Amino acid sequence: MQSTRLFRFTAAAFALAFSTTSVATVLVVRAAGPSSKVYPPGKALPESAKIELRSGDSVMLLNTNGARTIRGPGTFAVATNDSPGAGANRRARFSAMRSSAVPLNPSPWNLDITQSGKICVANAGKLTLWRPQKDDAIKLTIKGAGTEQTIDWPAGTDTLAWPAALPVTGGSEYQLSQANSGDSARVTFVTLASAPADNIGTAQSLIANGCNNQLDVLVETAPSMD
Known part of the structure; x- marks a missing residue:
């Protein structure tokens, strides 16, 4: 009797696992x-x-x-x-054609200093700033949460670590201003409890929290299945 119950339990567990993996x-x-x-x-x-x-x-x-x-x-x-390999090849060709215009943010978790809106942060200690134009050195002033800091961004570099002295907390708002061009953006942080496990989880978190700029980056960097 015990072996029969064990067999039924094992069969049920196998069926559940199969149904879970087969319905993506x-x-x-x-x-x-x-x-x-x-x-x-x-x-x-x-x-x-x-x-x-x-x-x-x-x-x-x-x-x-x-x-x-x-x-x-x-x-x-x-x-x-469609196979992911074929989609990746088409995406690579698309990115190559696009590179002559505006560079593509390589990660949805980067903070694009030219875009205003909500920014979802999965790891506050590793927040990275990104800029589409890296040819010239700039001075970037970040103001908010009762503090202000100006950082020197060297030429030839498109990413920079978020200043550790500025708190990254849910609901905190910052204005990012470039003295050279006069451009500015305003961002509001949304902190996530943990980093999503995959693209689906990432997209769901970005949509639920209104982090639309990051969702655009996620979609643009995903392999094309068209």
């Missing part, structure tokens, strides 16, 4: 058009699902392999047979 999650990260209310950003779908789009609809889906955009009208399978 796909996340809506962008939506426009008449059906955008049905498929809002943050909506999770199983890979077995199909979505119905009307004329003018556009939905971008993200899974663990990359991102792809579906445009209506029509009924479309959420799953794709």
Whole structure:
């Protein structure tokens, strides 16, 4: 009797594990058009699902392999047979063409000093500043939380560590000003309890907290499955 119960428990556990691994999650990260209310950003779908789009609809889906955009009208399978390798090659070609214009932020966790808005921070001790133009040296003044600090950013460097003396706490707001150009941005920190495990978890956290600039970077750097 005990061996029978053990067999049933093992079989049930195996079935549960199989069903969990075989039903992957796909996340809506962008939506426009008449059906955008049905498929809002943050909506999770199983890979077995199909979505119905009307004329003018556009939905971008993200899974663990990359991102792809579906445009209506029509009924479309959420799953794709495209390989992540092929998508990565297309993304690399896209990035190469894009590099002649505005450089792409390499990580959604970098703080782009040219963008205002909410910034989700998973590791406050390793927050990195990033700038799209690195040819010239600049002076960056960061003001907020009752303090102010000006840092020298050397030419040829596009990243710099956030000053340790300035607190990175949830709700704290800072203004970042460049004396050379007069450009400025205002950011508000949202601190996360821990770093998400994968792109899906990252996208869900960014969407839930309104960190839209970082979501754009995540989508742009994901391999294209189109």
